[in-house]
Amino acid sequence: MTAAARASWARFRGGHFFGRHQSFSVVVGMAIVTAILPFIVLAPPFSGFGTQTDFVDGFSQAGVWVLLAIGLNVVVGLAGLLDLGYAAFFAIGAYTYAYGASPYSGNHVAFWVMLLVGAAVAAMAGLLLGAPTLRLRGDYLAIVTLGFGEIVPVVFTNSDQYTNGTNGITALYQPSLINLSLPIPNLSGILPNLGLFQGSYGFGNPWPYYISVAAIISVVMILAYRLQDSRLGRAWMAIREDELAAASMGINTVTTKLLAFAIGASTSGLAGVYLSSKLSIVSPTQFGFTVSFTVLAMVVLGGMGNIWGVAAGAFVVYEIQSQGLKQLNVFVGQYFPNGLPIFGHVDFLTYQYLLYGLALVGMMLLRPEGLFPSRRRRQELHDVEDADAANVELVEA
Amino acid sequence: MNIPFGPRSAAGPTGVTTADATAALPSGVSSGTTPLLKLTEVVASYGAIQALRGVSLEVRHGEIVTMLGSNGAGKSTTLRTISGLMHPRSGRIELDGHDITEVPAHKLVRQGIGHAPEGRHIFNRLTVLENLQMGAYSRRDRSAVNADFDRVFGLFPRLRERRDQSAGTLSGGEQQMLAIGRALMARPKLLLLDEPSMGLSPVLVEQIFSIIRDINSQGTTILLVEQNAQMALQVASRGYILQTGQIVLADSAEALAGNEEVKKAYLGT
Numbered sequence: 001m002t003a004a005a006r007a008s009w010a011r012f013r014g015g016h017f018f019g020r021h022q023s024f025s026v027v028v029g030m031a032i033v034t035a036i037l038p039f040i041v042l043a044p045p046f047s048g049f050g051t052q053t054d055f056v057d058g059f060s061q062a063g064v065w066v067l068l069a070i071g072l073n074v075v076v077g078l079a080g081l082l083d084l085g086y087a088a089f090f091a092i093g094a095y096t097y098a099y100g101a102s103p104y105s106g107n108h109v110a111f112w113v114m115l116l117v118g119a120a121v122a123a124m125a126g127l128l129l130g131a132p133t134l135r136l137r138g139d140y141l142a143i144v145t146l147g148f149g150e151i152v153p154v155v156f157t158n159s160d161q162y163t164n165g166t167n168g169i170t171a172l173y174q175p176s177l178i179n180l181s182l183p184i185p186n187l188s189g190i191l192p193n194l195g196l197f198q199g200s201y202g203f204g205n206p207w208p209y210y211i212s213v214a215a216i217i218s219v220v221m222i223l224a225y226r227l228q229d230s231r232l233g234r235a236w237m238a239i240r241e242d243e244l245a246a247a248s249m250g251i252n253t254v255t256t257k258l259l260a261f262a263i264g265a266s267t268s269g270l271a272g273v274y275l276s277s278k279l280s281i282v283s284p285t286q287f288g289f290t291v292s293f294t295v296l297a298m299v300v301l302g303g304m305g306n307i308w309g310v311a312a313g314a315f316v317v318y319e320i321q322s323q324g325l326k327q328l329n330v331f332v333g334q335y336f337p338n339g340l341p342i343f344g345h346v347d348f349l350t351y352q353y354l355l356y357g358l359a360l361v362g363m364m365l366l367r368p369e370g371l372f373p374s375r376r377r378r379q380e381l382h383d384v385e386d387a388d389a390a391n392v393e394l395v396e397a
Numbered sequence: 398m399n400i401p402f403g404p405r406s407a408a409g410p411t412g413v414t415t416a417d418a419t420a421a422l423p424s425g426v427s428s429g430t431t432p433l434l435k436l437t438e439v440v441a442s443y444g445a446i447q448a449l450r451g452v453s454l455e456v457r458h459g460e461i462v463t464m465l466g467s468n469g470a471g472k473s474t475t476l477r478t479i480s481g482l483m484h485p486r487s488g489r490i491e492l493d494g495h496d497i498t499e500v501p502a503h504k505l506v507r508q509g510i511g512h513a514p515e516g517r518h519i520f521n522r523l524t525v526l527e528n529l530q531m532g533a534y535s536r537r538d539r540s541a542v543n544a545d546f547d548r549v550f551g552l553f554p555r556l557r558e559r560r561d562q563s564a565g566t567l568s569g570g571e572q573q574m575l576a577i578g579r580a581l582m583a584r585p586k587l588l589l590l591d592e593p594s595m596g597l598s599p600v601l602v603e604q605i606f607s608i609i610r611d612i613n614s615q616g617t618t619i620l621l622v623e624q625n626a627q628m629a630l631q632v633a634s635r636g637y638i639l640q641t642g643q644i645v646l647a648d649s650a651e652a653l654a655g656n657e658e659v660k661k662a663y664l665g666t
Contacts, residue, residue: 231534238520238531245518248480250506250535250583 022225034214057206062318063213069314071267077305079260080240082142085149089265091287093118093272098169111175122269130261153284168283303370439488448474450642463629466639480512511585517576521565532582549578570601626663
């Protein structure tokens with residue numbers, strides 16, 4: 001038994017977290033990204049696109065999608081279960097917050113508590129959906145989750161005595177640090193006035209949201225890395241690779257898949273709580289199939305299985321959607337004031353999904369493993385070439 | 398390679414080396430009253446299609462027992478019902494006297510049933526070492542697991558050479574070795590082997606069967622399903638002939654090898 005094999009086994013057993021402990025690099029990485037992003041947008045060409053506040057607001061919105069992508073990555077990327085109804089859990093988290101903190105329900109539970117409650121409720125929903133359906137495989141599971149994703153918003157629309165129907169629930173309380181009743185020092189004289197230290201989350205001030213979502217993402221990422229490297233993570237990998245073999249290794253495939261589903265759902269619920277607190281409104285139309293589809297596209301484009309990869313993929317896709325297409329309009333307008341040749345005047349924003357589709361097809365042709373693939377994924381997609389190479393060697397030898 | 402591959406609890410016979418293990422029939426066959434595995438009238442079906450119509454068989458501690466039969470006779474189905482990958486419609490399966498008929502697969506691994514399924518089912522994209530680690534998924538005795546890596550690599554030196562190579566790039570024979578090695582990593586009392594010789598060259602078949610003997614002589618009981626009846630009857634002490642979901646013949650391996658019917662149907666002589 002070589003030392004390397006021993007170390008590898010220790011990692012497999014999940015005992016030696018510190019060997020490749022990701023928490024530190026996640027915290028540092030997120031801190032750097034969070035600190036740099038607001039300053040990048042002060043430089044051209046971004047400075048021409050909008051104010052710093054606009055950008056920071058956009059970034060804190062992008063954080064929702066990053067969370068969703070990290071969560072869906074657990075289900076699709078790690079456990080290999082295709083979930084097309086992921087938006088349902090997002091909706092459940094959002095409505096949970098609406099019940100916990102709005103004049104409509106009459107409750108006002110602190111945002112930070114509701115984050116956990118929303119995640120827990122969504123996880124429960126994940127278990128409820130998963131228990132009867134996870135015996136299905138591949139395409140069948142995808143169809144059932146697709147149905148679930150469609151049903152949940154419809155239920156929220158139609159049960160209007162509880163959810164206010166299509167109008168949704170409005171005037172949700174925004175988070176506040178004062179609610180935590182922490183002794184928050186008044187640092188406004190020392191630090192730039194971000195509003196964070198007065199606990200003033202609000203529509204005009206995206207900074208507290210920005211910093212909060214960065215913190216939430218960091219925590220979720222650390223948990224995701226821990227899970228990936230744990231015994232459970234290994235079990236997910238085995239199931240993704242070969243479910244029958246996984247069962248004969250002593251892995252309880254049903255509970256293992258259920259856990260993937262519930263953990264993915266809880267992250268989605270978390271994102272739902274955060275989003276609804278930020279927008280201060282929930283309505284069923286926010287959680288349609290396009291949300292599920294967009295998150296899946298983010299995971300695929302980012303690089304399924306790679307946690308940093310899917311986070312980056314989500315951020316990039318969101319920014320292209322919200323900023324890139326708008327700027328493309330402006331750009332084309334400048335150079336082709338009379339419209340594009342053949343196409344005439346094109347509003348790229350309305351072609352968002354067409355462009356999506358093209359981007360996905362292009363990616364699948366050129367770089368099927370995504371922008372930032374995990375080591376294993378890359379191996380997976382290039383195995384054939386490796387095997388061919390190995391055979392050539394054998395023939396030559 | 399001196400430490401035996403005994404079941405987790407009991408210590409097996411010691412000191413058997415690769416060279417002298419190929420000589421004789423397994424030595425440790427006990428004459429105890431409780432068989433390690435006992436199937437009674439097991440009926441199993443895939444939907445409406447009945448695959449097993451009342452299979453009864455026994456495997457005693459330390460034996461190699463083979464199950465022969467043509468395609469579709471129900472050999473693999475029998476193994477799948479034993480390892481819990483599917484459950485019988487009726488009948489009873491006992492392991493060491495305990496009823497395991499309804500016990501799910503993942504629990505049976507802990508109770509000592511190892512299954513190297515038909516078609517190998519190795520994890521193609523994991524390395525050889527990671528595959529073996531998956532095999533030990535159910536175990537928590539870290540130091541013993543470390544020792545077992547050495548034992549598996551001792552049985553299959555090829556796997557040691559290819560330790561960090563992804564399993565999908567192995568040759569067919571190496572993949573079969575990996576499937577067997579991976580099943581051994583759980584330290585089974587009873588190892589179910591499903592067509593280990595399938596698709597292998599004659600030289601590799603010889604090699605695999607000699608390793609099967611080694612594994613058995615180190616204390617692991619084996620139930621072997623084979624199409625290659627000749628080889629199977631050479632290593633086994635007893636055999637069952639399965640036809641359309643029923644046991645039609647049960648006898649010692651020598652008797653089966655000499656049986657005219659068996660010769661005609663399965664040995665091609």
